[in-house]
Amino acid sequence: MFYREAGDFKTSYVDDSQTFPIAFDRWRYYVVLAFAFLVVPFIINDYWANAVVVPFLIYAIAAIGLNILTGYCGQVSLGTGGFMAVGAYACYKLMTAFPDISIVIHIILAGGVTAAVGVMFGLPSLRIKGFYLAVATLAAQFFLIWLFNRVGWFYNYSASGQINAPEREVFGVLVTGPNTAAWAQYMICLVFVVACAVVARNLTRGTQGRKWMAIRDMDIAAEIIGVNPLRAKLSAFAVSSFFIGISGALFFAVYLGAVEVGEAFGIQKSFLVLFMIIIGGLGSIFGSFAGAAFLVILPVVLKIVGADWLGWPTDLVAHFNLVIVGALIIFFLIKEPHGLAQLWRLAKEKLRLWPFPY
Amino acid sequence: MGDQFLFAIEVMINGLMAGVLYALVALGFVLIFKASGIFNYAQGVMALFAALTLVGIMEGQVPFSHLINAIFGTKIHHFGWEVPAILAILLTMMIMVFFAWAVNHFVMRHLVNQEPIILFMATIGLAYFLEGVGDLMWGSEIKTLDVGLPQGGSFWIEDMTAGLGSDNFFGFFIDKLDMVATVIAAILVVGLVVFAQYTKQGRAMRAVADDHQAALSVGISLNYIWVLVWSLAGFVALVAGIMWGAKSGVQFSLSLIALKALPVLMLGGFTSIPGAIVGGLIIGVGEKIFEFTVGAAIGGATENWFAYMLALLFLVFRPQGLFGEKIIERV
Numbered sequence: 001m002f003y004r005e006a007g008d009f010k011t012s013y014v015d016d017s018q019t020f021p022i023a024f025d026r027w028r029y030y031v032v033l034a035f036a037f038l039v040v041p042f043i044i045n046d047y048w049a050n051a052v053v054v055p056f057l058i059y060a061i062a063a064i065g066l067n068i069l070t071g072y073c074g075q076v077s078l079g080t081g082g083f084m085a086v087g088a089y090a091c092y093k094l095m096t097a098f099p100d101i102s103i104v105i106h107i108i109l110a111g112g113v114t115a116a117v118g119v120m121f122g123l124p125s126l127r128i129k130g131f132y133l134a135v136a137t138l139a140a141q142f143f144l145i146w147l148f149n150r151v152g153w154f155y156n157y158s159a160s161g162q163i164n165a166p167e168r169e170v171f172g173v174l175v176t177g178p179n180t181a182a183w184a185q186y187m188i189c190l191v192f193v194v195a196c197a198v199v200a201r202n203l204t205r206g207t208q209g210r211k212w213m214a215i216r217d218m219d220i221a222a223e224i225i226g227v228n229p230l231r232a233k234l235s236a237f238a239v240s241s242f243f244i245g246i247s248g249a250l251f252f253a254v255y256l257g258a259v260e261v262g263e264a265f266g267i268q269k270s271f272l273v274l275f276m277i278i279i280g281g282l283g284s285i286f287g288s289f290a291g292a293a294f295l296v297i298l299p300v301v302l303k304i305v306g307a308d309w310l311g312w313p314t315d316l317v318a319h320f321n322l323v324i325v326g327a328l329i330i331f332f333l334i335k336e337p338h339g340l341a342q343l344w345r346l347a348k349e350k351l352r353l354w355p356f357p358y
Numbered sequence: 359m360g361d362q363f364l365f366a367i368e369v370m371i372n373g374l375m376a377g378v379l380y381a382l383v384a385l386g387f388v389l390i391f392k393a394s395g396i397f398n399y400a401q402g403v404m405a406l407f408a409a410l411t412l413v414g415i416m417e418g419q420v421p422f423s424h425l426i427n428a429i430f431g432t433k434i435h436h437f438g439w440e441v442p443a444i445l446a447i448l449l450t451m452m453i454m455v456f457f458a459w460a461v462n463h464f465v466m467r468h469l470v471n472q473e474p475i476i477l478f479m480a481t482i483g484l485a486y487f488l489e490g491v492g493d494l495m496w497g498s499e500i501k502t503l504d505v506g507l508p509q510g511g512s513f514w515i516e517d518m519t520a521g522l523g524s525d526n527f528f529g530f531f532i533d534k535l536d537m538v539a540t541v542i543a544a545i546l547v548v549g550l551v552v553f554a555q556y557t558k559q560g561r562a563m564r565a566v567a568d569d570h571q572a573a574l575s576v577g578i579s580l581n582y583i584w585v586l587v588w589s590l591a592g593f594v595a596l597v598a599g600i601m602w603g604a605k606s607g608v609q610f611s612l613s614l615i616a617l618k619a620l621p622v623l624m625l626g627g628f629t630s631i632p633g634a635i636v637g638g639l640i641i642g643v644g645e646k647i648f649e650f651t652v653g654a655a656i657g658g659a660t661e662n663w664f665a666y667m668l669a670l671l672f673l674v675f676r677p678q679g680l681f682g683e684k685i686i687e688r689v
Contacts (some may be wrong), residue, residue, distance in 0.1 A: 025563055028637030042618065051524075069611050076475055076479075124670055124673060126673055126679055127673065128673045128674070128677050130474055130478075132474075132624065132673060133678065134478070135621065135666070135669065135670075136592075136626055136669075136670045136673060137667075138617065138620065138666050139621075139663065139667050139669070139670040142662050142663035142666055143663040143666065145662075146659065146662050146663050149659075150656070150659065163383050198526070208609065242572070243674070262563045267614075267617070271482065271486075274479070274482070275482075275483075278479055294667060306539045310428070311428075312428040313428065315493075315498060316424055316494070318429055319489070319490045319493040319494045319498065320490065320494070322487070322489055322490030322493070323486075323487055323490030323491055323494065324488060324490075325486050325490075326483045326484065326485070326486030326487025326488070326489075327487050328483075329479065329480070329482065329483025329486065330465055330480055330483040330484060330487065332474075333467060333469065333476055333479060334465070334468045334480075337472075337476060
């Protein structure tokens with residue numbers, strides 16, 4: 001009834017090409033943003049921040065990154081965990097080497113470092129495709145984890161081999177270290193998420209995004225119509241790794257605080273983020289959020305239902321989690337290969353005509 | 359002969375043995391890939407599941423006992439009997455055949471004509487599902503698998519070769535289990551090749567691998583062939599599961615050998631059974647030698663990534679692998 005473009009006249013090209021052409025859509029996003037910025041920080045508590053909200057935000061960035069590479073450019077990567085580790089360790093080295101510079105700059109620089117590493121491991125993508133490339137990115141995953149585990153310089157030769165985030169402030173508010181308030185953690189992640197989402201959204205609907213999608217749909221044909229595959233693929237690797245690096249840096253510095261590389265950034269993490277974008281929707285920014293939310297909340301809900309209500313042992317619940325996630329992946333690939341985002345799109349189409357569908 | 363040289367040979371032989379085990383897993387991948395174009399990531403988890411089931415049946419565990427106990431508050435865990443190894447292996451094989459049917463019926467049939475990468479991701483989902491089911495059925499603690507295979511180093515070979523070097527060389531240390539695995543892998547490969555070349559089903563399998571539609575049009579049932587192929591892969595997984603399970607216990611890390619099999623396939627080519635064997639040997643020897651010569655100097659445990667890096671470098675120069683068919687693309 002209210003969700004439609006009738007009566008919403010565009011009088012300039014700028015109006016016509018805006019991100020959310022339907023007024024209701026636009027306002028809904030503003031409301032969500034306002035709620036996230038103005039309401040949530042005042043009501044958030046430690047449990048919610050640690051169990052749901054902060055991991056959701058951080059995984060959302062990683063999922064956006066991987067979605068750019070896999071969903072938009074069609075290059076499957078199983079190296080997400082390794083690239084997140086690069087972001088985390090780059091951030092750690094920067095934080096300890098230049099303690100006077102703001103952490104925000106460190107996190108962005110960590111993204112830059114990860115982008116460089118990503119381009120390096122993206123080079124083989126020019127020769128190899130499909131799951132051959134997926135295996136090549138596994139090389140990145142295992143090599144990087146090994147590197148951070150074995151070479152002392154990366155963890156400043158600490159005895160435990162762990163890295164610990166020192167305390168840093170932004171505008172006088174503590175954002176890293178064990179004494180951080182829940183709302184401060186939340187706010188810094190939120191700022192990065194919003195910035196990343198806006199950048200990603202605009203990149204993917206512009207020239208660059210179209211080049212990526214051309215490469216994804218058929219790379220030889222794309223090359224013939226004038227897309228440079230070298231640039232398109234490597235830029236996808238760079239942008240994707242940049243986002244993943246930022247999420248890795250946040251994951252380490254803001255969320256966990258102390259990281260053991262094999263545990264925090266192992267191969268499981270790569271699969272987790274891949275599952276997020278499959279369930280959420282390949283080639284959709286909204287899908288990245290939906291998938292991240294789904295896979296962050298699912299274990300929490302299962303734990304509450306299984307362990308707290310039914311009183312089952314936690315390992316049993318964890319196994320159920322595996323079964324459900326696996327079954328869902330298959331279900332989505334069969335029934336709705338475009339994931340939750342496509343369901344949402346269908347719902348919107350229906351809503352536009354509701355209540356008079358003819 | 360110098361001791362260093364002898365040590366290097368010993369490392370190499372052990373590498374060959376490890377390579378055989380990698381090849382055993384890679385074989386399962388090749389079978390499915392050839393017949394249906396599906397890259398089956400779940401192969402490693404299938405090996406884990408098969409080994410878990412085998413142990414569970416042999417020890418007479420009650421399947422899903424943890425779940426049943428949690429729901430009904432009972433305390434069952436064992437039937438109280440023990441099943442002989444041969445019978446247990448047969449029963450496990452039946453379960454793997456059932457699994458093959460279920461995979462085809464509930465998953466792969468609905469994904470015909472999808473892009474390979476979608477199928478690949480579906481098998482990742484399958485891997486998670488199967489791992490969860492395996493844990494739910496038999497519990498996730500580390501189990502020991504003993505089907506009566508010989509264990510430990512072979513003294514005979516040690517005694518025979520001790521005379522080659524100087525006094526502080528004690529002969530080659532070679533695990534008996536590895537030797538058994540090598541023999542079994544060789545039998546398996548010969549068996550599979552014979553099956554593919556000389557039986558009716560084998561011919562049908564190769565026809566399907568060549569061209570799905572042409573195979574359909576001469577009256578070959580795709581469903582039947584796919585169930586057959588997944589059953590064969592289940593069988594190979596069972597053998598690999600027994601070998602690895604006997605070597606290092608039945609535990610989650612067993613499923614990670616699937617990841618090790620990937621570079622093996624890259625090297626050998628996805629479509630070639632001999633390629634899987636040769637690739638496995640190259641990776642096995644390569645990573646042992648690299649660890650022996652360079653690894654210690656740069657921090658050790660290079661086995662984790664060496665295989666992937668080797669495959670990565672290799673792919674850049676020869677994308678289809680050593681024995682793979684040339685990749686031709688048309689617009």
